[in-house]
Amino acid sequence: MSDALIQIAYLASVCCFIVGLKKLSGPKTARTGNALASLAMLIAIVAALLDHQVVSFPMIIAGFILGGVAGAIFALKVEMTAMPQMVALFNGFGGIASAIVALSDFATPRPEGVEGIVFASALAIGISVVIGAVTLTGSLVAFGKLQGLVNSAPITYSFQKLGNALLFLAIVALFIPFCGEGHPGWAIVVMMLLSLGLGILLVIPIGGADMPVVISLLNSYSGLAACATGFVLNNQLLIIAGSMVGAAGIILTVLMCDAMNRSLTNVIFGAFGAADSTGAASGEQRSVTKYSVEDAMMTLENASQVVIVPGYGLAVARAQHITHELGQMLEKRGITVKYAIHPVAGRMPGHMNVLLAEADVPYEQLIEMDTINPEFEYTDVVLVLGANDVINPAARTEGSPISGMPILDVDRARTVMICKRSLSPGFAGIDNELFYDEKTMMLFGDAKKTITDLVETLRNGS
Amino acid sequence: MELYLPLLFTFTLAVFLGFEVISKVPTTLHTPLMSGANAISGITVVGAILCAGQPDNNLAKWLGMFAVMFATVNVVGGFLVTDRMFKMFKRK
Numbered sequence: 089m090s091d092a093l094i095q096i097a098y099l100a101s102v103c104c105f106i107v108g109l110k111k112l113s114g115p116k117t118a119r120t121g122n123a124l125a126s127l128a129m130l131i132a133i134v135a136a137l138l139d140h141q142v143v144s145f146p147m148i149i150a151g152f153i154l155g156g157v158a159g160a161i162f163a164l165k166v167e168m169t170a171m172p173q174m175v176a177l178f179n180g181f182g183g184i185a186s187a188i189v190a191l192s193d194f195a196t197p198r199p200e201g202v203e204g205i206v207f208a209s210a211l212a213i214g215i216s217v218v219i220g221a222v223t224l225t226g227s228l229v230a231f232g233k234l235q236g237l238v239n240s241a242p243i244t245y246s247f248q249k250l251g252n253a254l255l256f257l258a259i260v261a262l263f264i265p266f267c268g269e270g271h272p273g274w275a276i277v278v279m280m281l282l283s284l285g286l287g288i289l290l291v292i293p294i295g296g297a298d299m300p301v302v303i304s305l306l307n308s309y310s311g312l313a314a315c316a317t318g319f320v321l322n323n324q325l326l327i328i329a330g331s332m333v334g335a336a337g338i339i340l341t342v343l344m345c346d347a348m349n350r351s352l353t354n355v356i357f358g359a360f361g362a363a364d365s366t367g368a369a370s371g372e373q374r375s376v377t378k379y380s381v382e383d384a385m386m387t388l389e390n391a392s393q394v395v396i397v398p399g400y401g402l403a404v405a406r407a408q409h410i411t412h413e414l415g416q417m418l419e420k421r422g423i424t425v426k427y428a429i430h431p432v433a434g435r436m437p438g439h440m441n442v443l444l445a446e447a448d449v450p451y452e453q454l455i456e457m458d459t460i461n462p463e464f465e466y467t468d469v470v471l472v473l474g475a476n477d478v479i480n481p482a483a484r485t486e487g488s489p490i491s492g493m494p495i496l497d498v499d500r501a502r503t504v505m506i507c508k509r510s511l512s513p514g515f516a517g518i519d520n521e522l523f524y525d526e527k528t529m530m531l532f533g534d535a536k537k538t539i540t541d542l543v544e545t546l547r548n549g550s
Numbered sequence: 551m552e553l554y555l556p557l558l559f560t561f562t563l564a565v566f567l568g569f570e571v572i573s574k575v576p577t578t579l580h581t582p583l584m585s586g587a588n589a590i591s592g593i594t595v596v597g598a599i600l601c602a603g604q605p606d607n608n609l610a611k612w613l614g615m616f617a618v619m620f621a622t623v624n625v626v627g628g629f630l631v632t633d634r635m636f637k638m639f640k641r642k
Binding site: 126129139143145148152160185307310329431446 | 553554560561564565567568569571572573574575576577578579580581582583584585586587588589591592593594595596597598599600601602603605606608609611612613614615616617618619620621622623624625626627628629630631632633634635637638639640
């Protein structure tokens with residue numbers, strides 16, 4: 089196929105990508121959007137295969153088979169709770185694929201009459217390799233932390249930031265020989281090795297609770313790596329598609345940071361979880377009122393609106409399905425049931441929505457924080473399941489580690505029912521005043537068991 | 551150097567367009583958006599094919615093969631798992 093036709097095919101592919109992404113603006117059209125994006129990818133792959141540069145197919149086919157089988161197995165087997173790990177791993181694969189393409193282009197002998205590597209192409213190769221390599225190892229560490237393969241607590245040591253800064257400067261300095269006369273191969277190899285190391289060192293000081301930010305950021309990097317590779321190959325399609333991914337990652341990173349009321353610099357260099365947990369044990373013993381499942385049932389049955397606040401603990405206990413059953417039983421009694429979703433309720437952006445959708449909760453009932461907050465005033469019962477920091481009113485007062493963090497205003501509701509194993513504080517390590525409030529009903533025990541008991545009681549009671 | 555200027559234009563415009571399009575995606579769909587983005591970052595498979603399909607059996611070709619493999623994991627895995635999630639959101 090002629091070069092012009094291939095370029096037109098790439099243009100068609102770009103259009104499909106953009107229209108596909110536009111269709112992600114609503115749950116009803118999203119599936120078509122994803123199908124369109126896959127079509128865009130198919131067009132691009134077919135066009136690339138028809139390029140006159142491509143004359144030997146065994147290596148390509150081998151890559152397709154190995155990658156395709158692995159990808160399909162991942163996609164069909166993965167549990168929805170494990171989505172953050174899978175996305176982390178895929179970020180890494182995307183990054184390294186782009187870096188390898190740039191390296192491969194560097195290793196390709198230039199035919200007679202074709203201009204060799206110039207300053208700008210060396211720069212692009214370098215950037216692609218650096219971003220790709222950082223993305224790979226950074227993502228692997230994030231994957232390990234989320235999967236529990238490595239300790240998810242932040243790992244800190246003295247002169248950590250200084251060491252990382254020096255390493256980064258060394259990588260930047262290597263661009264000087266690499267972009268200069270002769271473009272020595274050793275420079276790019278050393279650059280890549282240092283970048284692989286930097287990826288690890290940048291992610292180990294970040295705690296498990298901050299992983300949503302890290303995954304979003306690495307998501308962005310994997311797109312930027314593809315962009316840089318587009319510059320290397322002089323390919324507009326790679327640049328456009330890569331920019332889309334880059335933009336998506338940045339938007340999600342900013343959203344996650346806002347939801348935790350922390351700056352990106354603070355998340356990356358702050359080592360949150362390592363901070364001393366002052367305030368966790370204030371010393372004084374206060375009493376809370378324990379309630380039974382029967383008390384809870386009576387309160388629930390007399391409500392006209394119930395808002396359920398699911399936290400990550402609910403997902404870990406795999407209690408989404410039974411919660412949905414409880415919701416349906418309450419609805420049958422004419423009670424309005426809604427789910428309040430805090431932006432950081434899961435382990436990645438939008439994670440809790442997927443976990444509830446998996447349990448067949450209609451997405452219309454999943455309400456975002458900003459929309460549900462004014463409604464708590466008119467809510468009879470809030471049922472908090474495995475959430476803590478995101479409902480802690482301490483966020484509204486000065487001097488708390490979570491001051492300023494946007495929270496769900498559950499304390500404005502008439503009754504707050506909290507299912508929790510114990511009074512232990514959440515990730516932020518601070519006590520929750522709400523537990524001791526007189527309108528709060530504490531239901532101690534495993535969330536799944538408590539809800540199951542509630543469902544049983546409701547079933548027998550009617 | 552001049553060769554890279556049009557690419558820089560494309561890149562800049564695409565970043566603006568990307569922010570415009572992606573900011574319309576509702577919070578509910580952010581997880582599938584990320585896995586979909588994974589799949590799209592597999593676009594680098596196009597470059598990988600060009601490297602792996604060279605006539606001579608050299609280092610570049612082997613590197614190309616690995617790049618095709620990693621990128622294909624993303625493309626196939628990313629689109630499939632995203633579809634799995636959107637299916638959950640669609641049914642009532």
